[in-house]
Amino acid sequence: MARILVVGDVVDDLIVRPLTAVTPASDTPAIIRRRDGGSAANVAAWLGWLGADVMFVGRAGADGARRHAEALERFGVQARIAADGEHDTATIVITLDGGGERTMYVDRGANSALSTKDVPLSAWKDVRWVHLTGYSFFDPVTRPVAQELVVRARDRGAVVSVDPGSVAFLREVGVDQFVRWTAGVDVVLPNVDELRCMTGVDDTDRAVLELSRWYPTVVATLGPAGAVQMTPDGFLVRQRAEAAEVEDLTGAGDAFAAGFLAASADGLDAQHALRRGAETAAVAVARTGARPPLGEARTVLG
Numbered sequence: 001m002a003r004i005l006v007v008g009d010v011v012d013d014l015i016v017r018p019l020t021a022v023t024p025a026s027d028t029p030a031i032i033r034r035r036d037g038g039s040a041a042n043v044a045a046w047l048g049w050l051g052a053d054v055m056f057v058g059r060a061g062a063d064g065a066r067r068h069a070e071a072l073e074r075f076g077v078q079a080r081i082a083a084d085g086e087h088d089t090a091t092i093v094i095t096l097d098g099g100g101e102r103t104m105y106v107d108r109g110a111n112s113a114l115s116t117k118d119v120p121l122s123a124w125k126d127v128r129w130v131h132l133t134g135y136s137f138f139d140p141v142t143r144p145v146a147q148e149l150v151v152r153a154r155d156r157g158a159v160v161s162v163d164p165g166s167v168a169f170l171r172e173v174g175v176d177q178f179v180r181w182t183a184g185v186d187v188v189l190p191n192v193d194e195l196r197c198m199t200g201v202d203d204t205d206r207a208v209l210e211l212s213r214w215y216p217t218v219v220a221t222l223g224p225a226g227a228v229q230m231t232p233d234g235f236l237v238r239q240r241a242e243a244a245e246v247e248d249l250t251g252a253g254d255a256f257a258a259g260f261l262a263a264s265a266d267g268l269d270a271q272h273a274l275r276r277g278a279e280t281a282a283v284a285v286a287r288t289g290a291r292p293p294l295g296e297a298r299t300v301l302g
């Protein structure tokens with residue numbers, strides 16, 4: 001089994017669902033739930049659930065490092081989460097309005113203090129694939145760390161994938177910058193908004209072709225419309241979304257990435273890897289939160 005290293009964000013998601021109309025400057029009753037999150041940690045969790053040989057490296061507050069490591073270990077992930085003495089665990093407050101629209105307030109906390117020293121030498125042993133997320137590149141403090149990881153991975157002949165992750169941050173930093181920062185990345189996994197933002201092209205087939213000028217492999221997820229991949233040899237491969245009873249879309253892209261990575265790292269072809277991505281995402285959208293169910297994937301996937 002190929003070893004996959006995931007480095008990046010681990011987050012406490014606080015999900016706020018107001019029970020009445022919001023009263024500015026006063027109290028609004030709400031249901032508030034804490035969930036484990038962070039795009040990179042989510043991908044690691046789904047990889048572990050799929051039975052992949054996966055290590056996650058990240059940073060959290062003194063309060064959260066152990067808790068998050070244990071949460072990932074339950075899925076079979078080898079977790080190396082450094083405890084930060086100065087910063088709290090990253091927190092994202094997600095407010096849901098009546099229409100299900102999500103507004104996110106992001107405090108990167110300890111994720112901002114990630115250093116190359118947090119990645120143990122043992123993490124590099126037999127590594128075949130390294131997965132990173134855009135957040136590590138958007139943050140000026142962790143950008144050099146992410147770039148260093150790309151260089152190290154390539155030195156070892158590992159494949160490097162990146163999920164841009166945030167259209168808002170892409171717009172803020174500018175696409176040209178992001179493309180420059182992620183030079184050397186083999187596989188980019190945008191969602192449809194990120195794909196359009198990065199190319200300025202609306203038509204998704206044309207947009208993946210456009211993006212393949214910068215990244216050898218482009219895997220774009222298109223929500224309920226599935227996914228499309230441009231392979232390094234110029235083939236366009238399509239995948240339908242699996243039918244699912246949608247409960248919560250949070251983490252769909254992360255689950256898809258994990259399915260795709262697990263299959264690709266094991267040497268499966270594009271069509272099989274996309275299918276595994278869609279199957280894994282279908283499990284994610286049918287549950288609340290961004291993490292897998294406890295228990296192995298083969299009891300859920302066919």
Ligand SMILES: Nc1ncnc2c1ncn2[C@@H]1O[C@H](COP(=O)(O)OP(=O)(O)OP(=O)(O)O)[C@@H](O)[C@H]1O
Pocket residue numbers: 190191192221222223224225226227240241242243244246249250251252253254256277278281282285
């Ligand atoms: N309504 C749906 N029904 C079934 N599958 C879905 C649905 N929405 C998304 N998916 C699956 O999830 C995959 C990823 O979804 P999407 O493109 O929305 O990712 P994303 O925007 O990165 O998600 P997130 O950022 O919330 O993790 C899709 O390719 C598809 O396989």
Ligand SMILES: [Mg+2]
Pocket residue numbers: 163165191253254
């Ligand atoms: Mg996404």
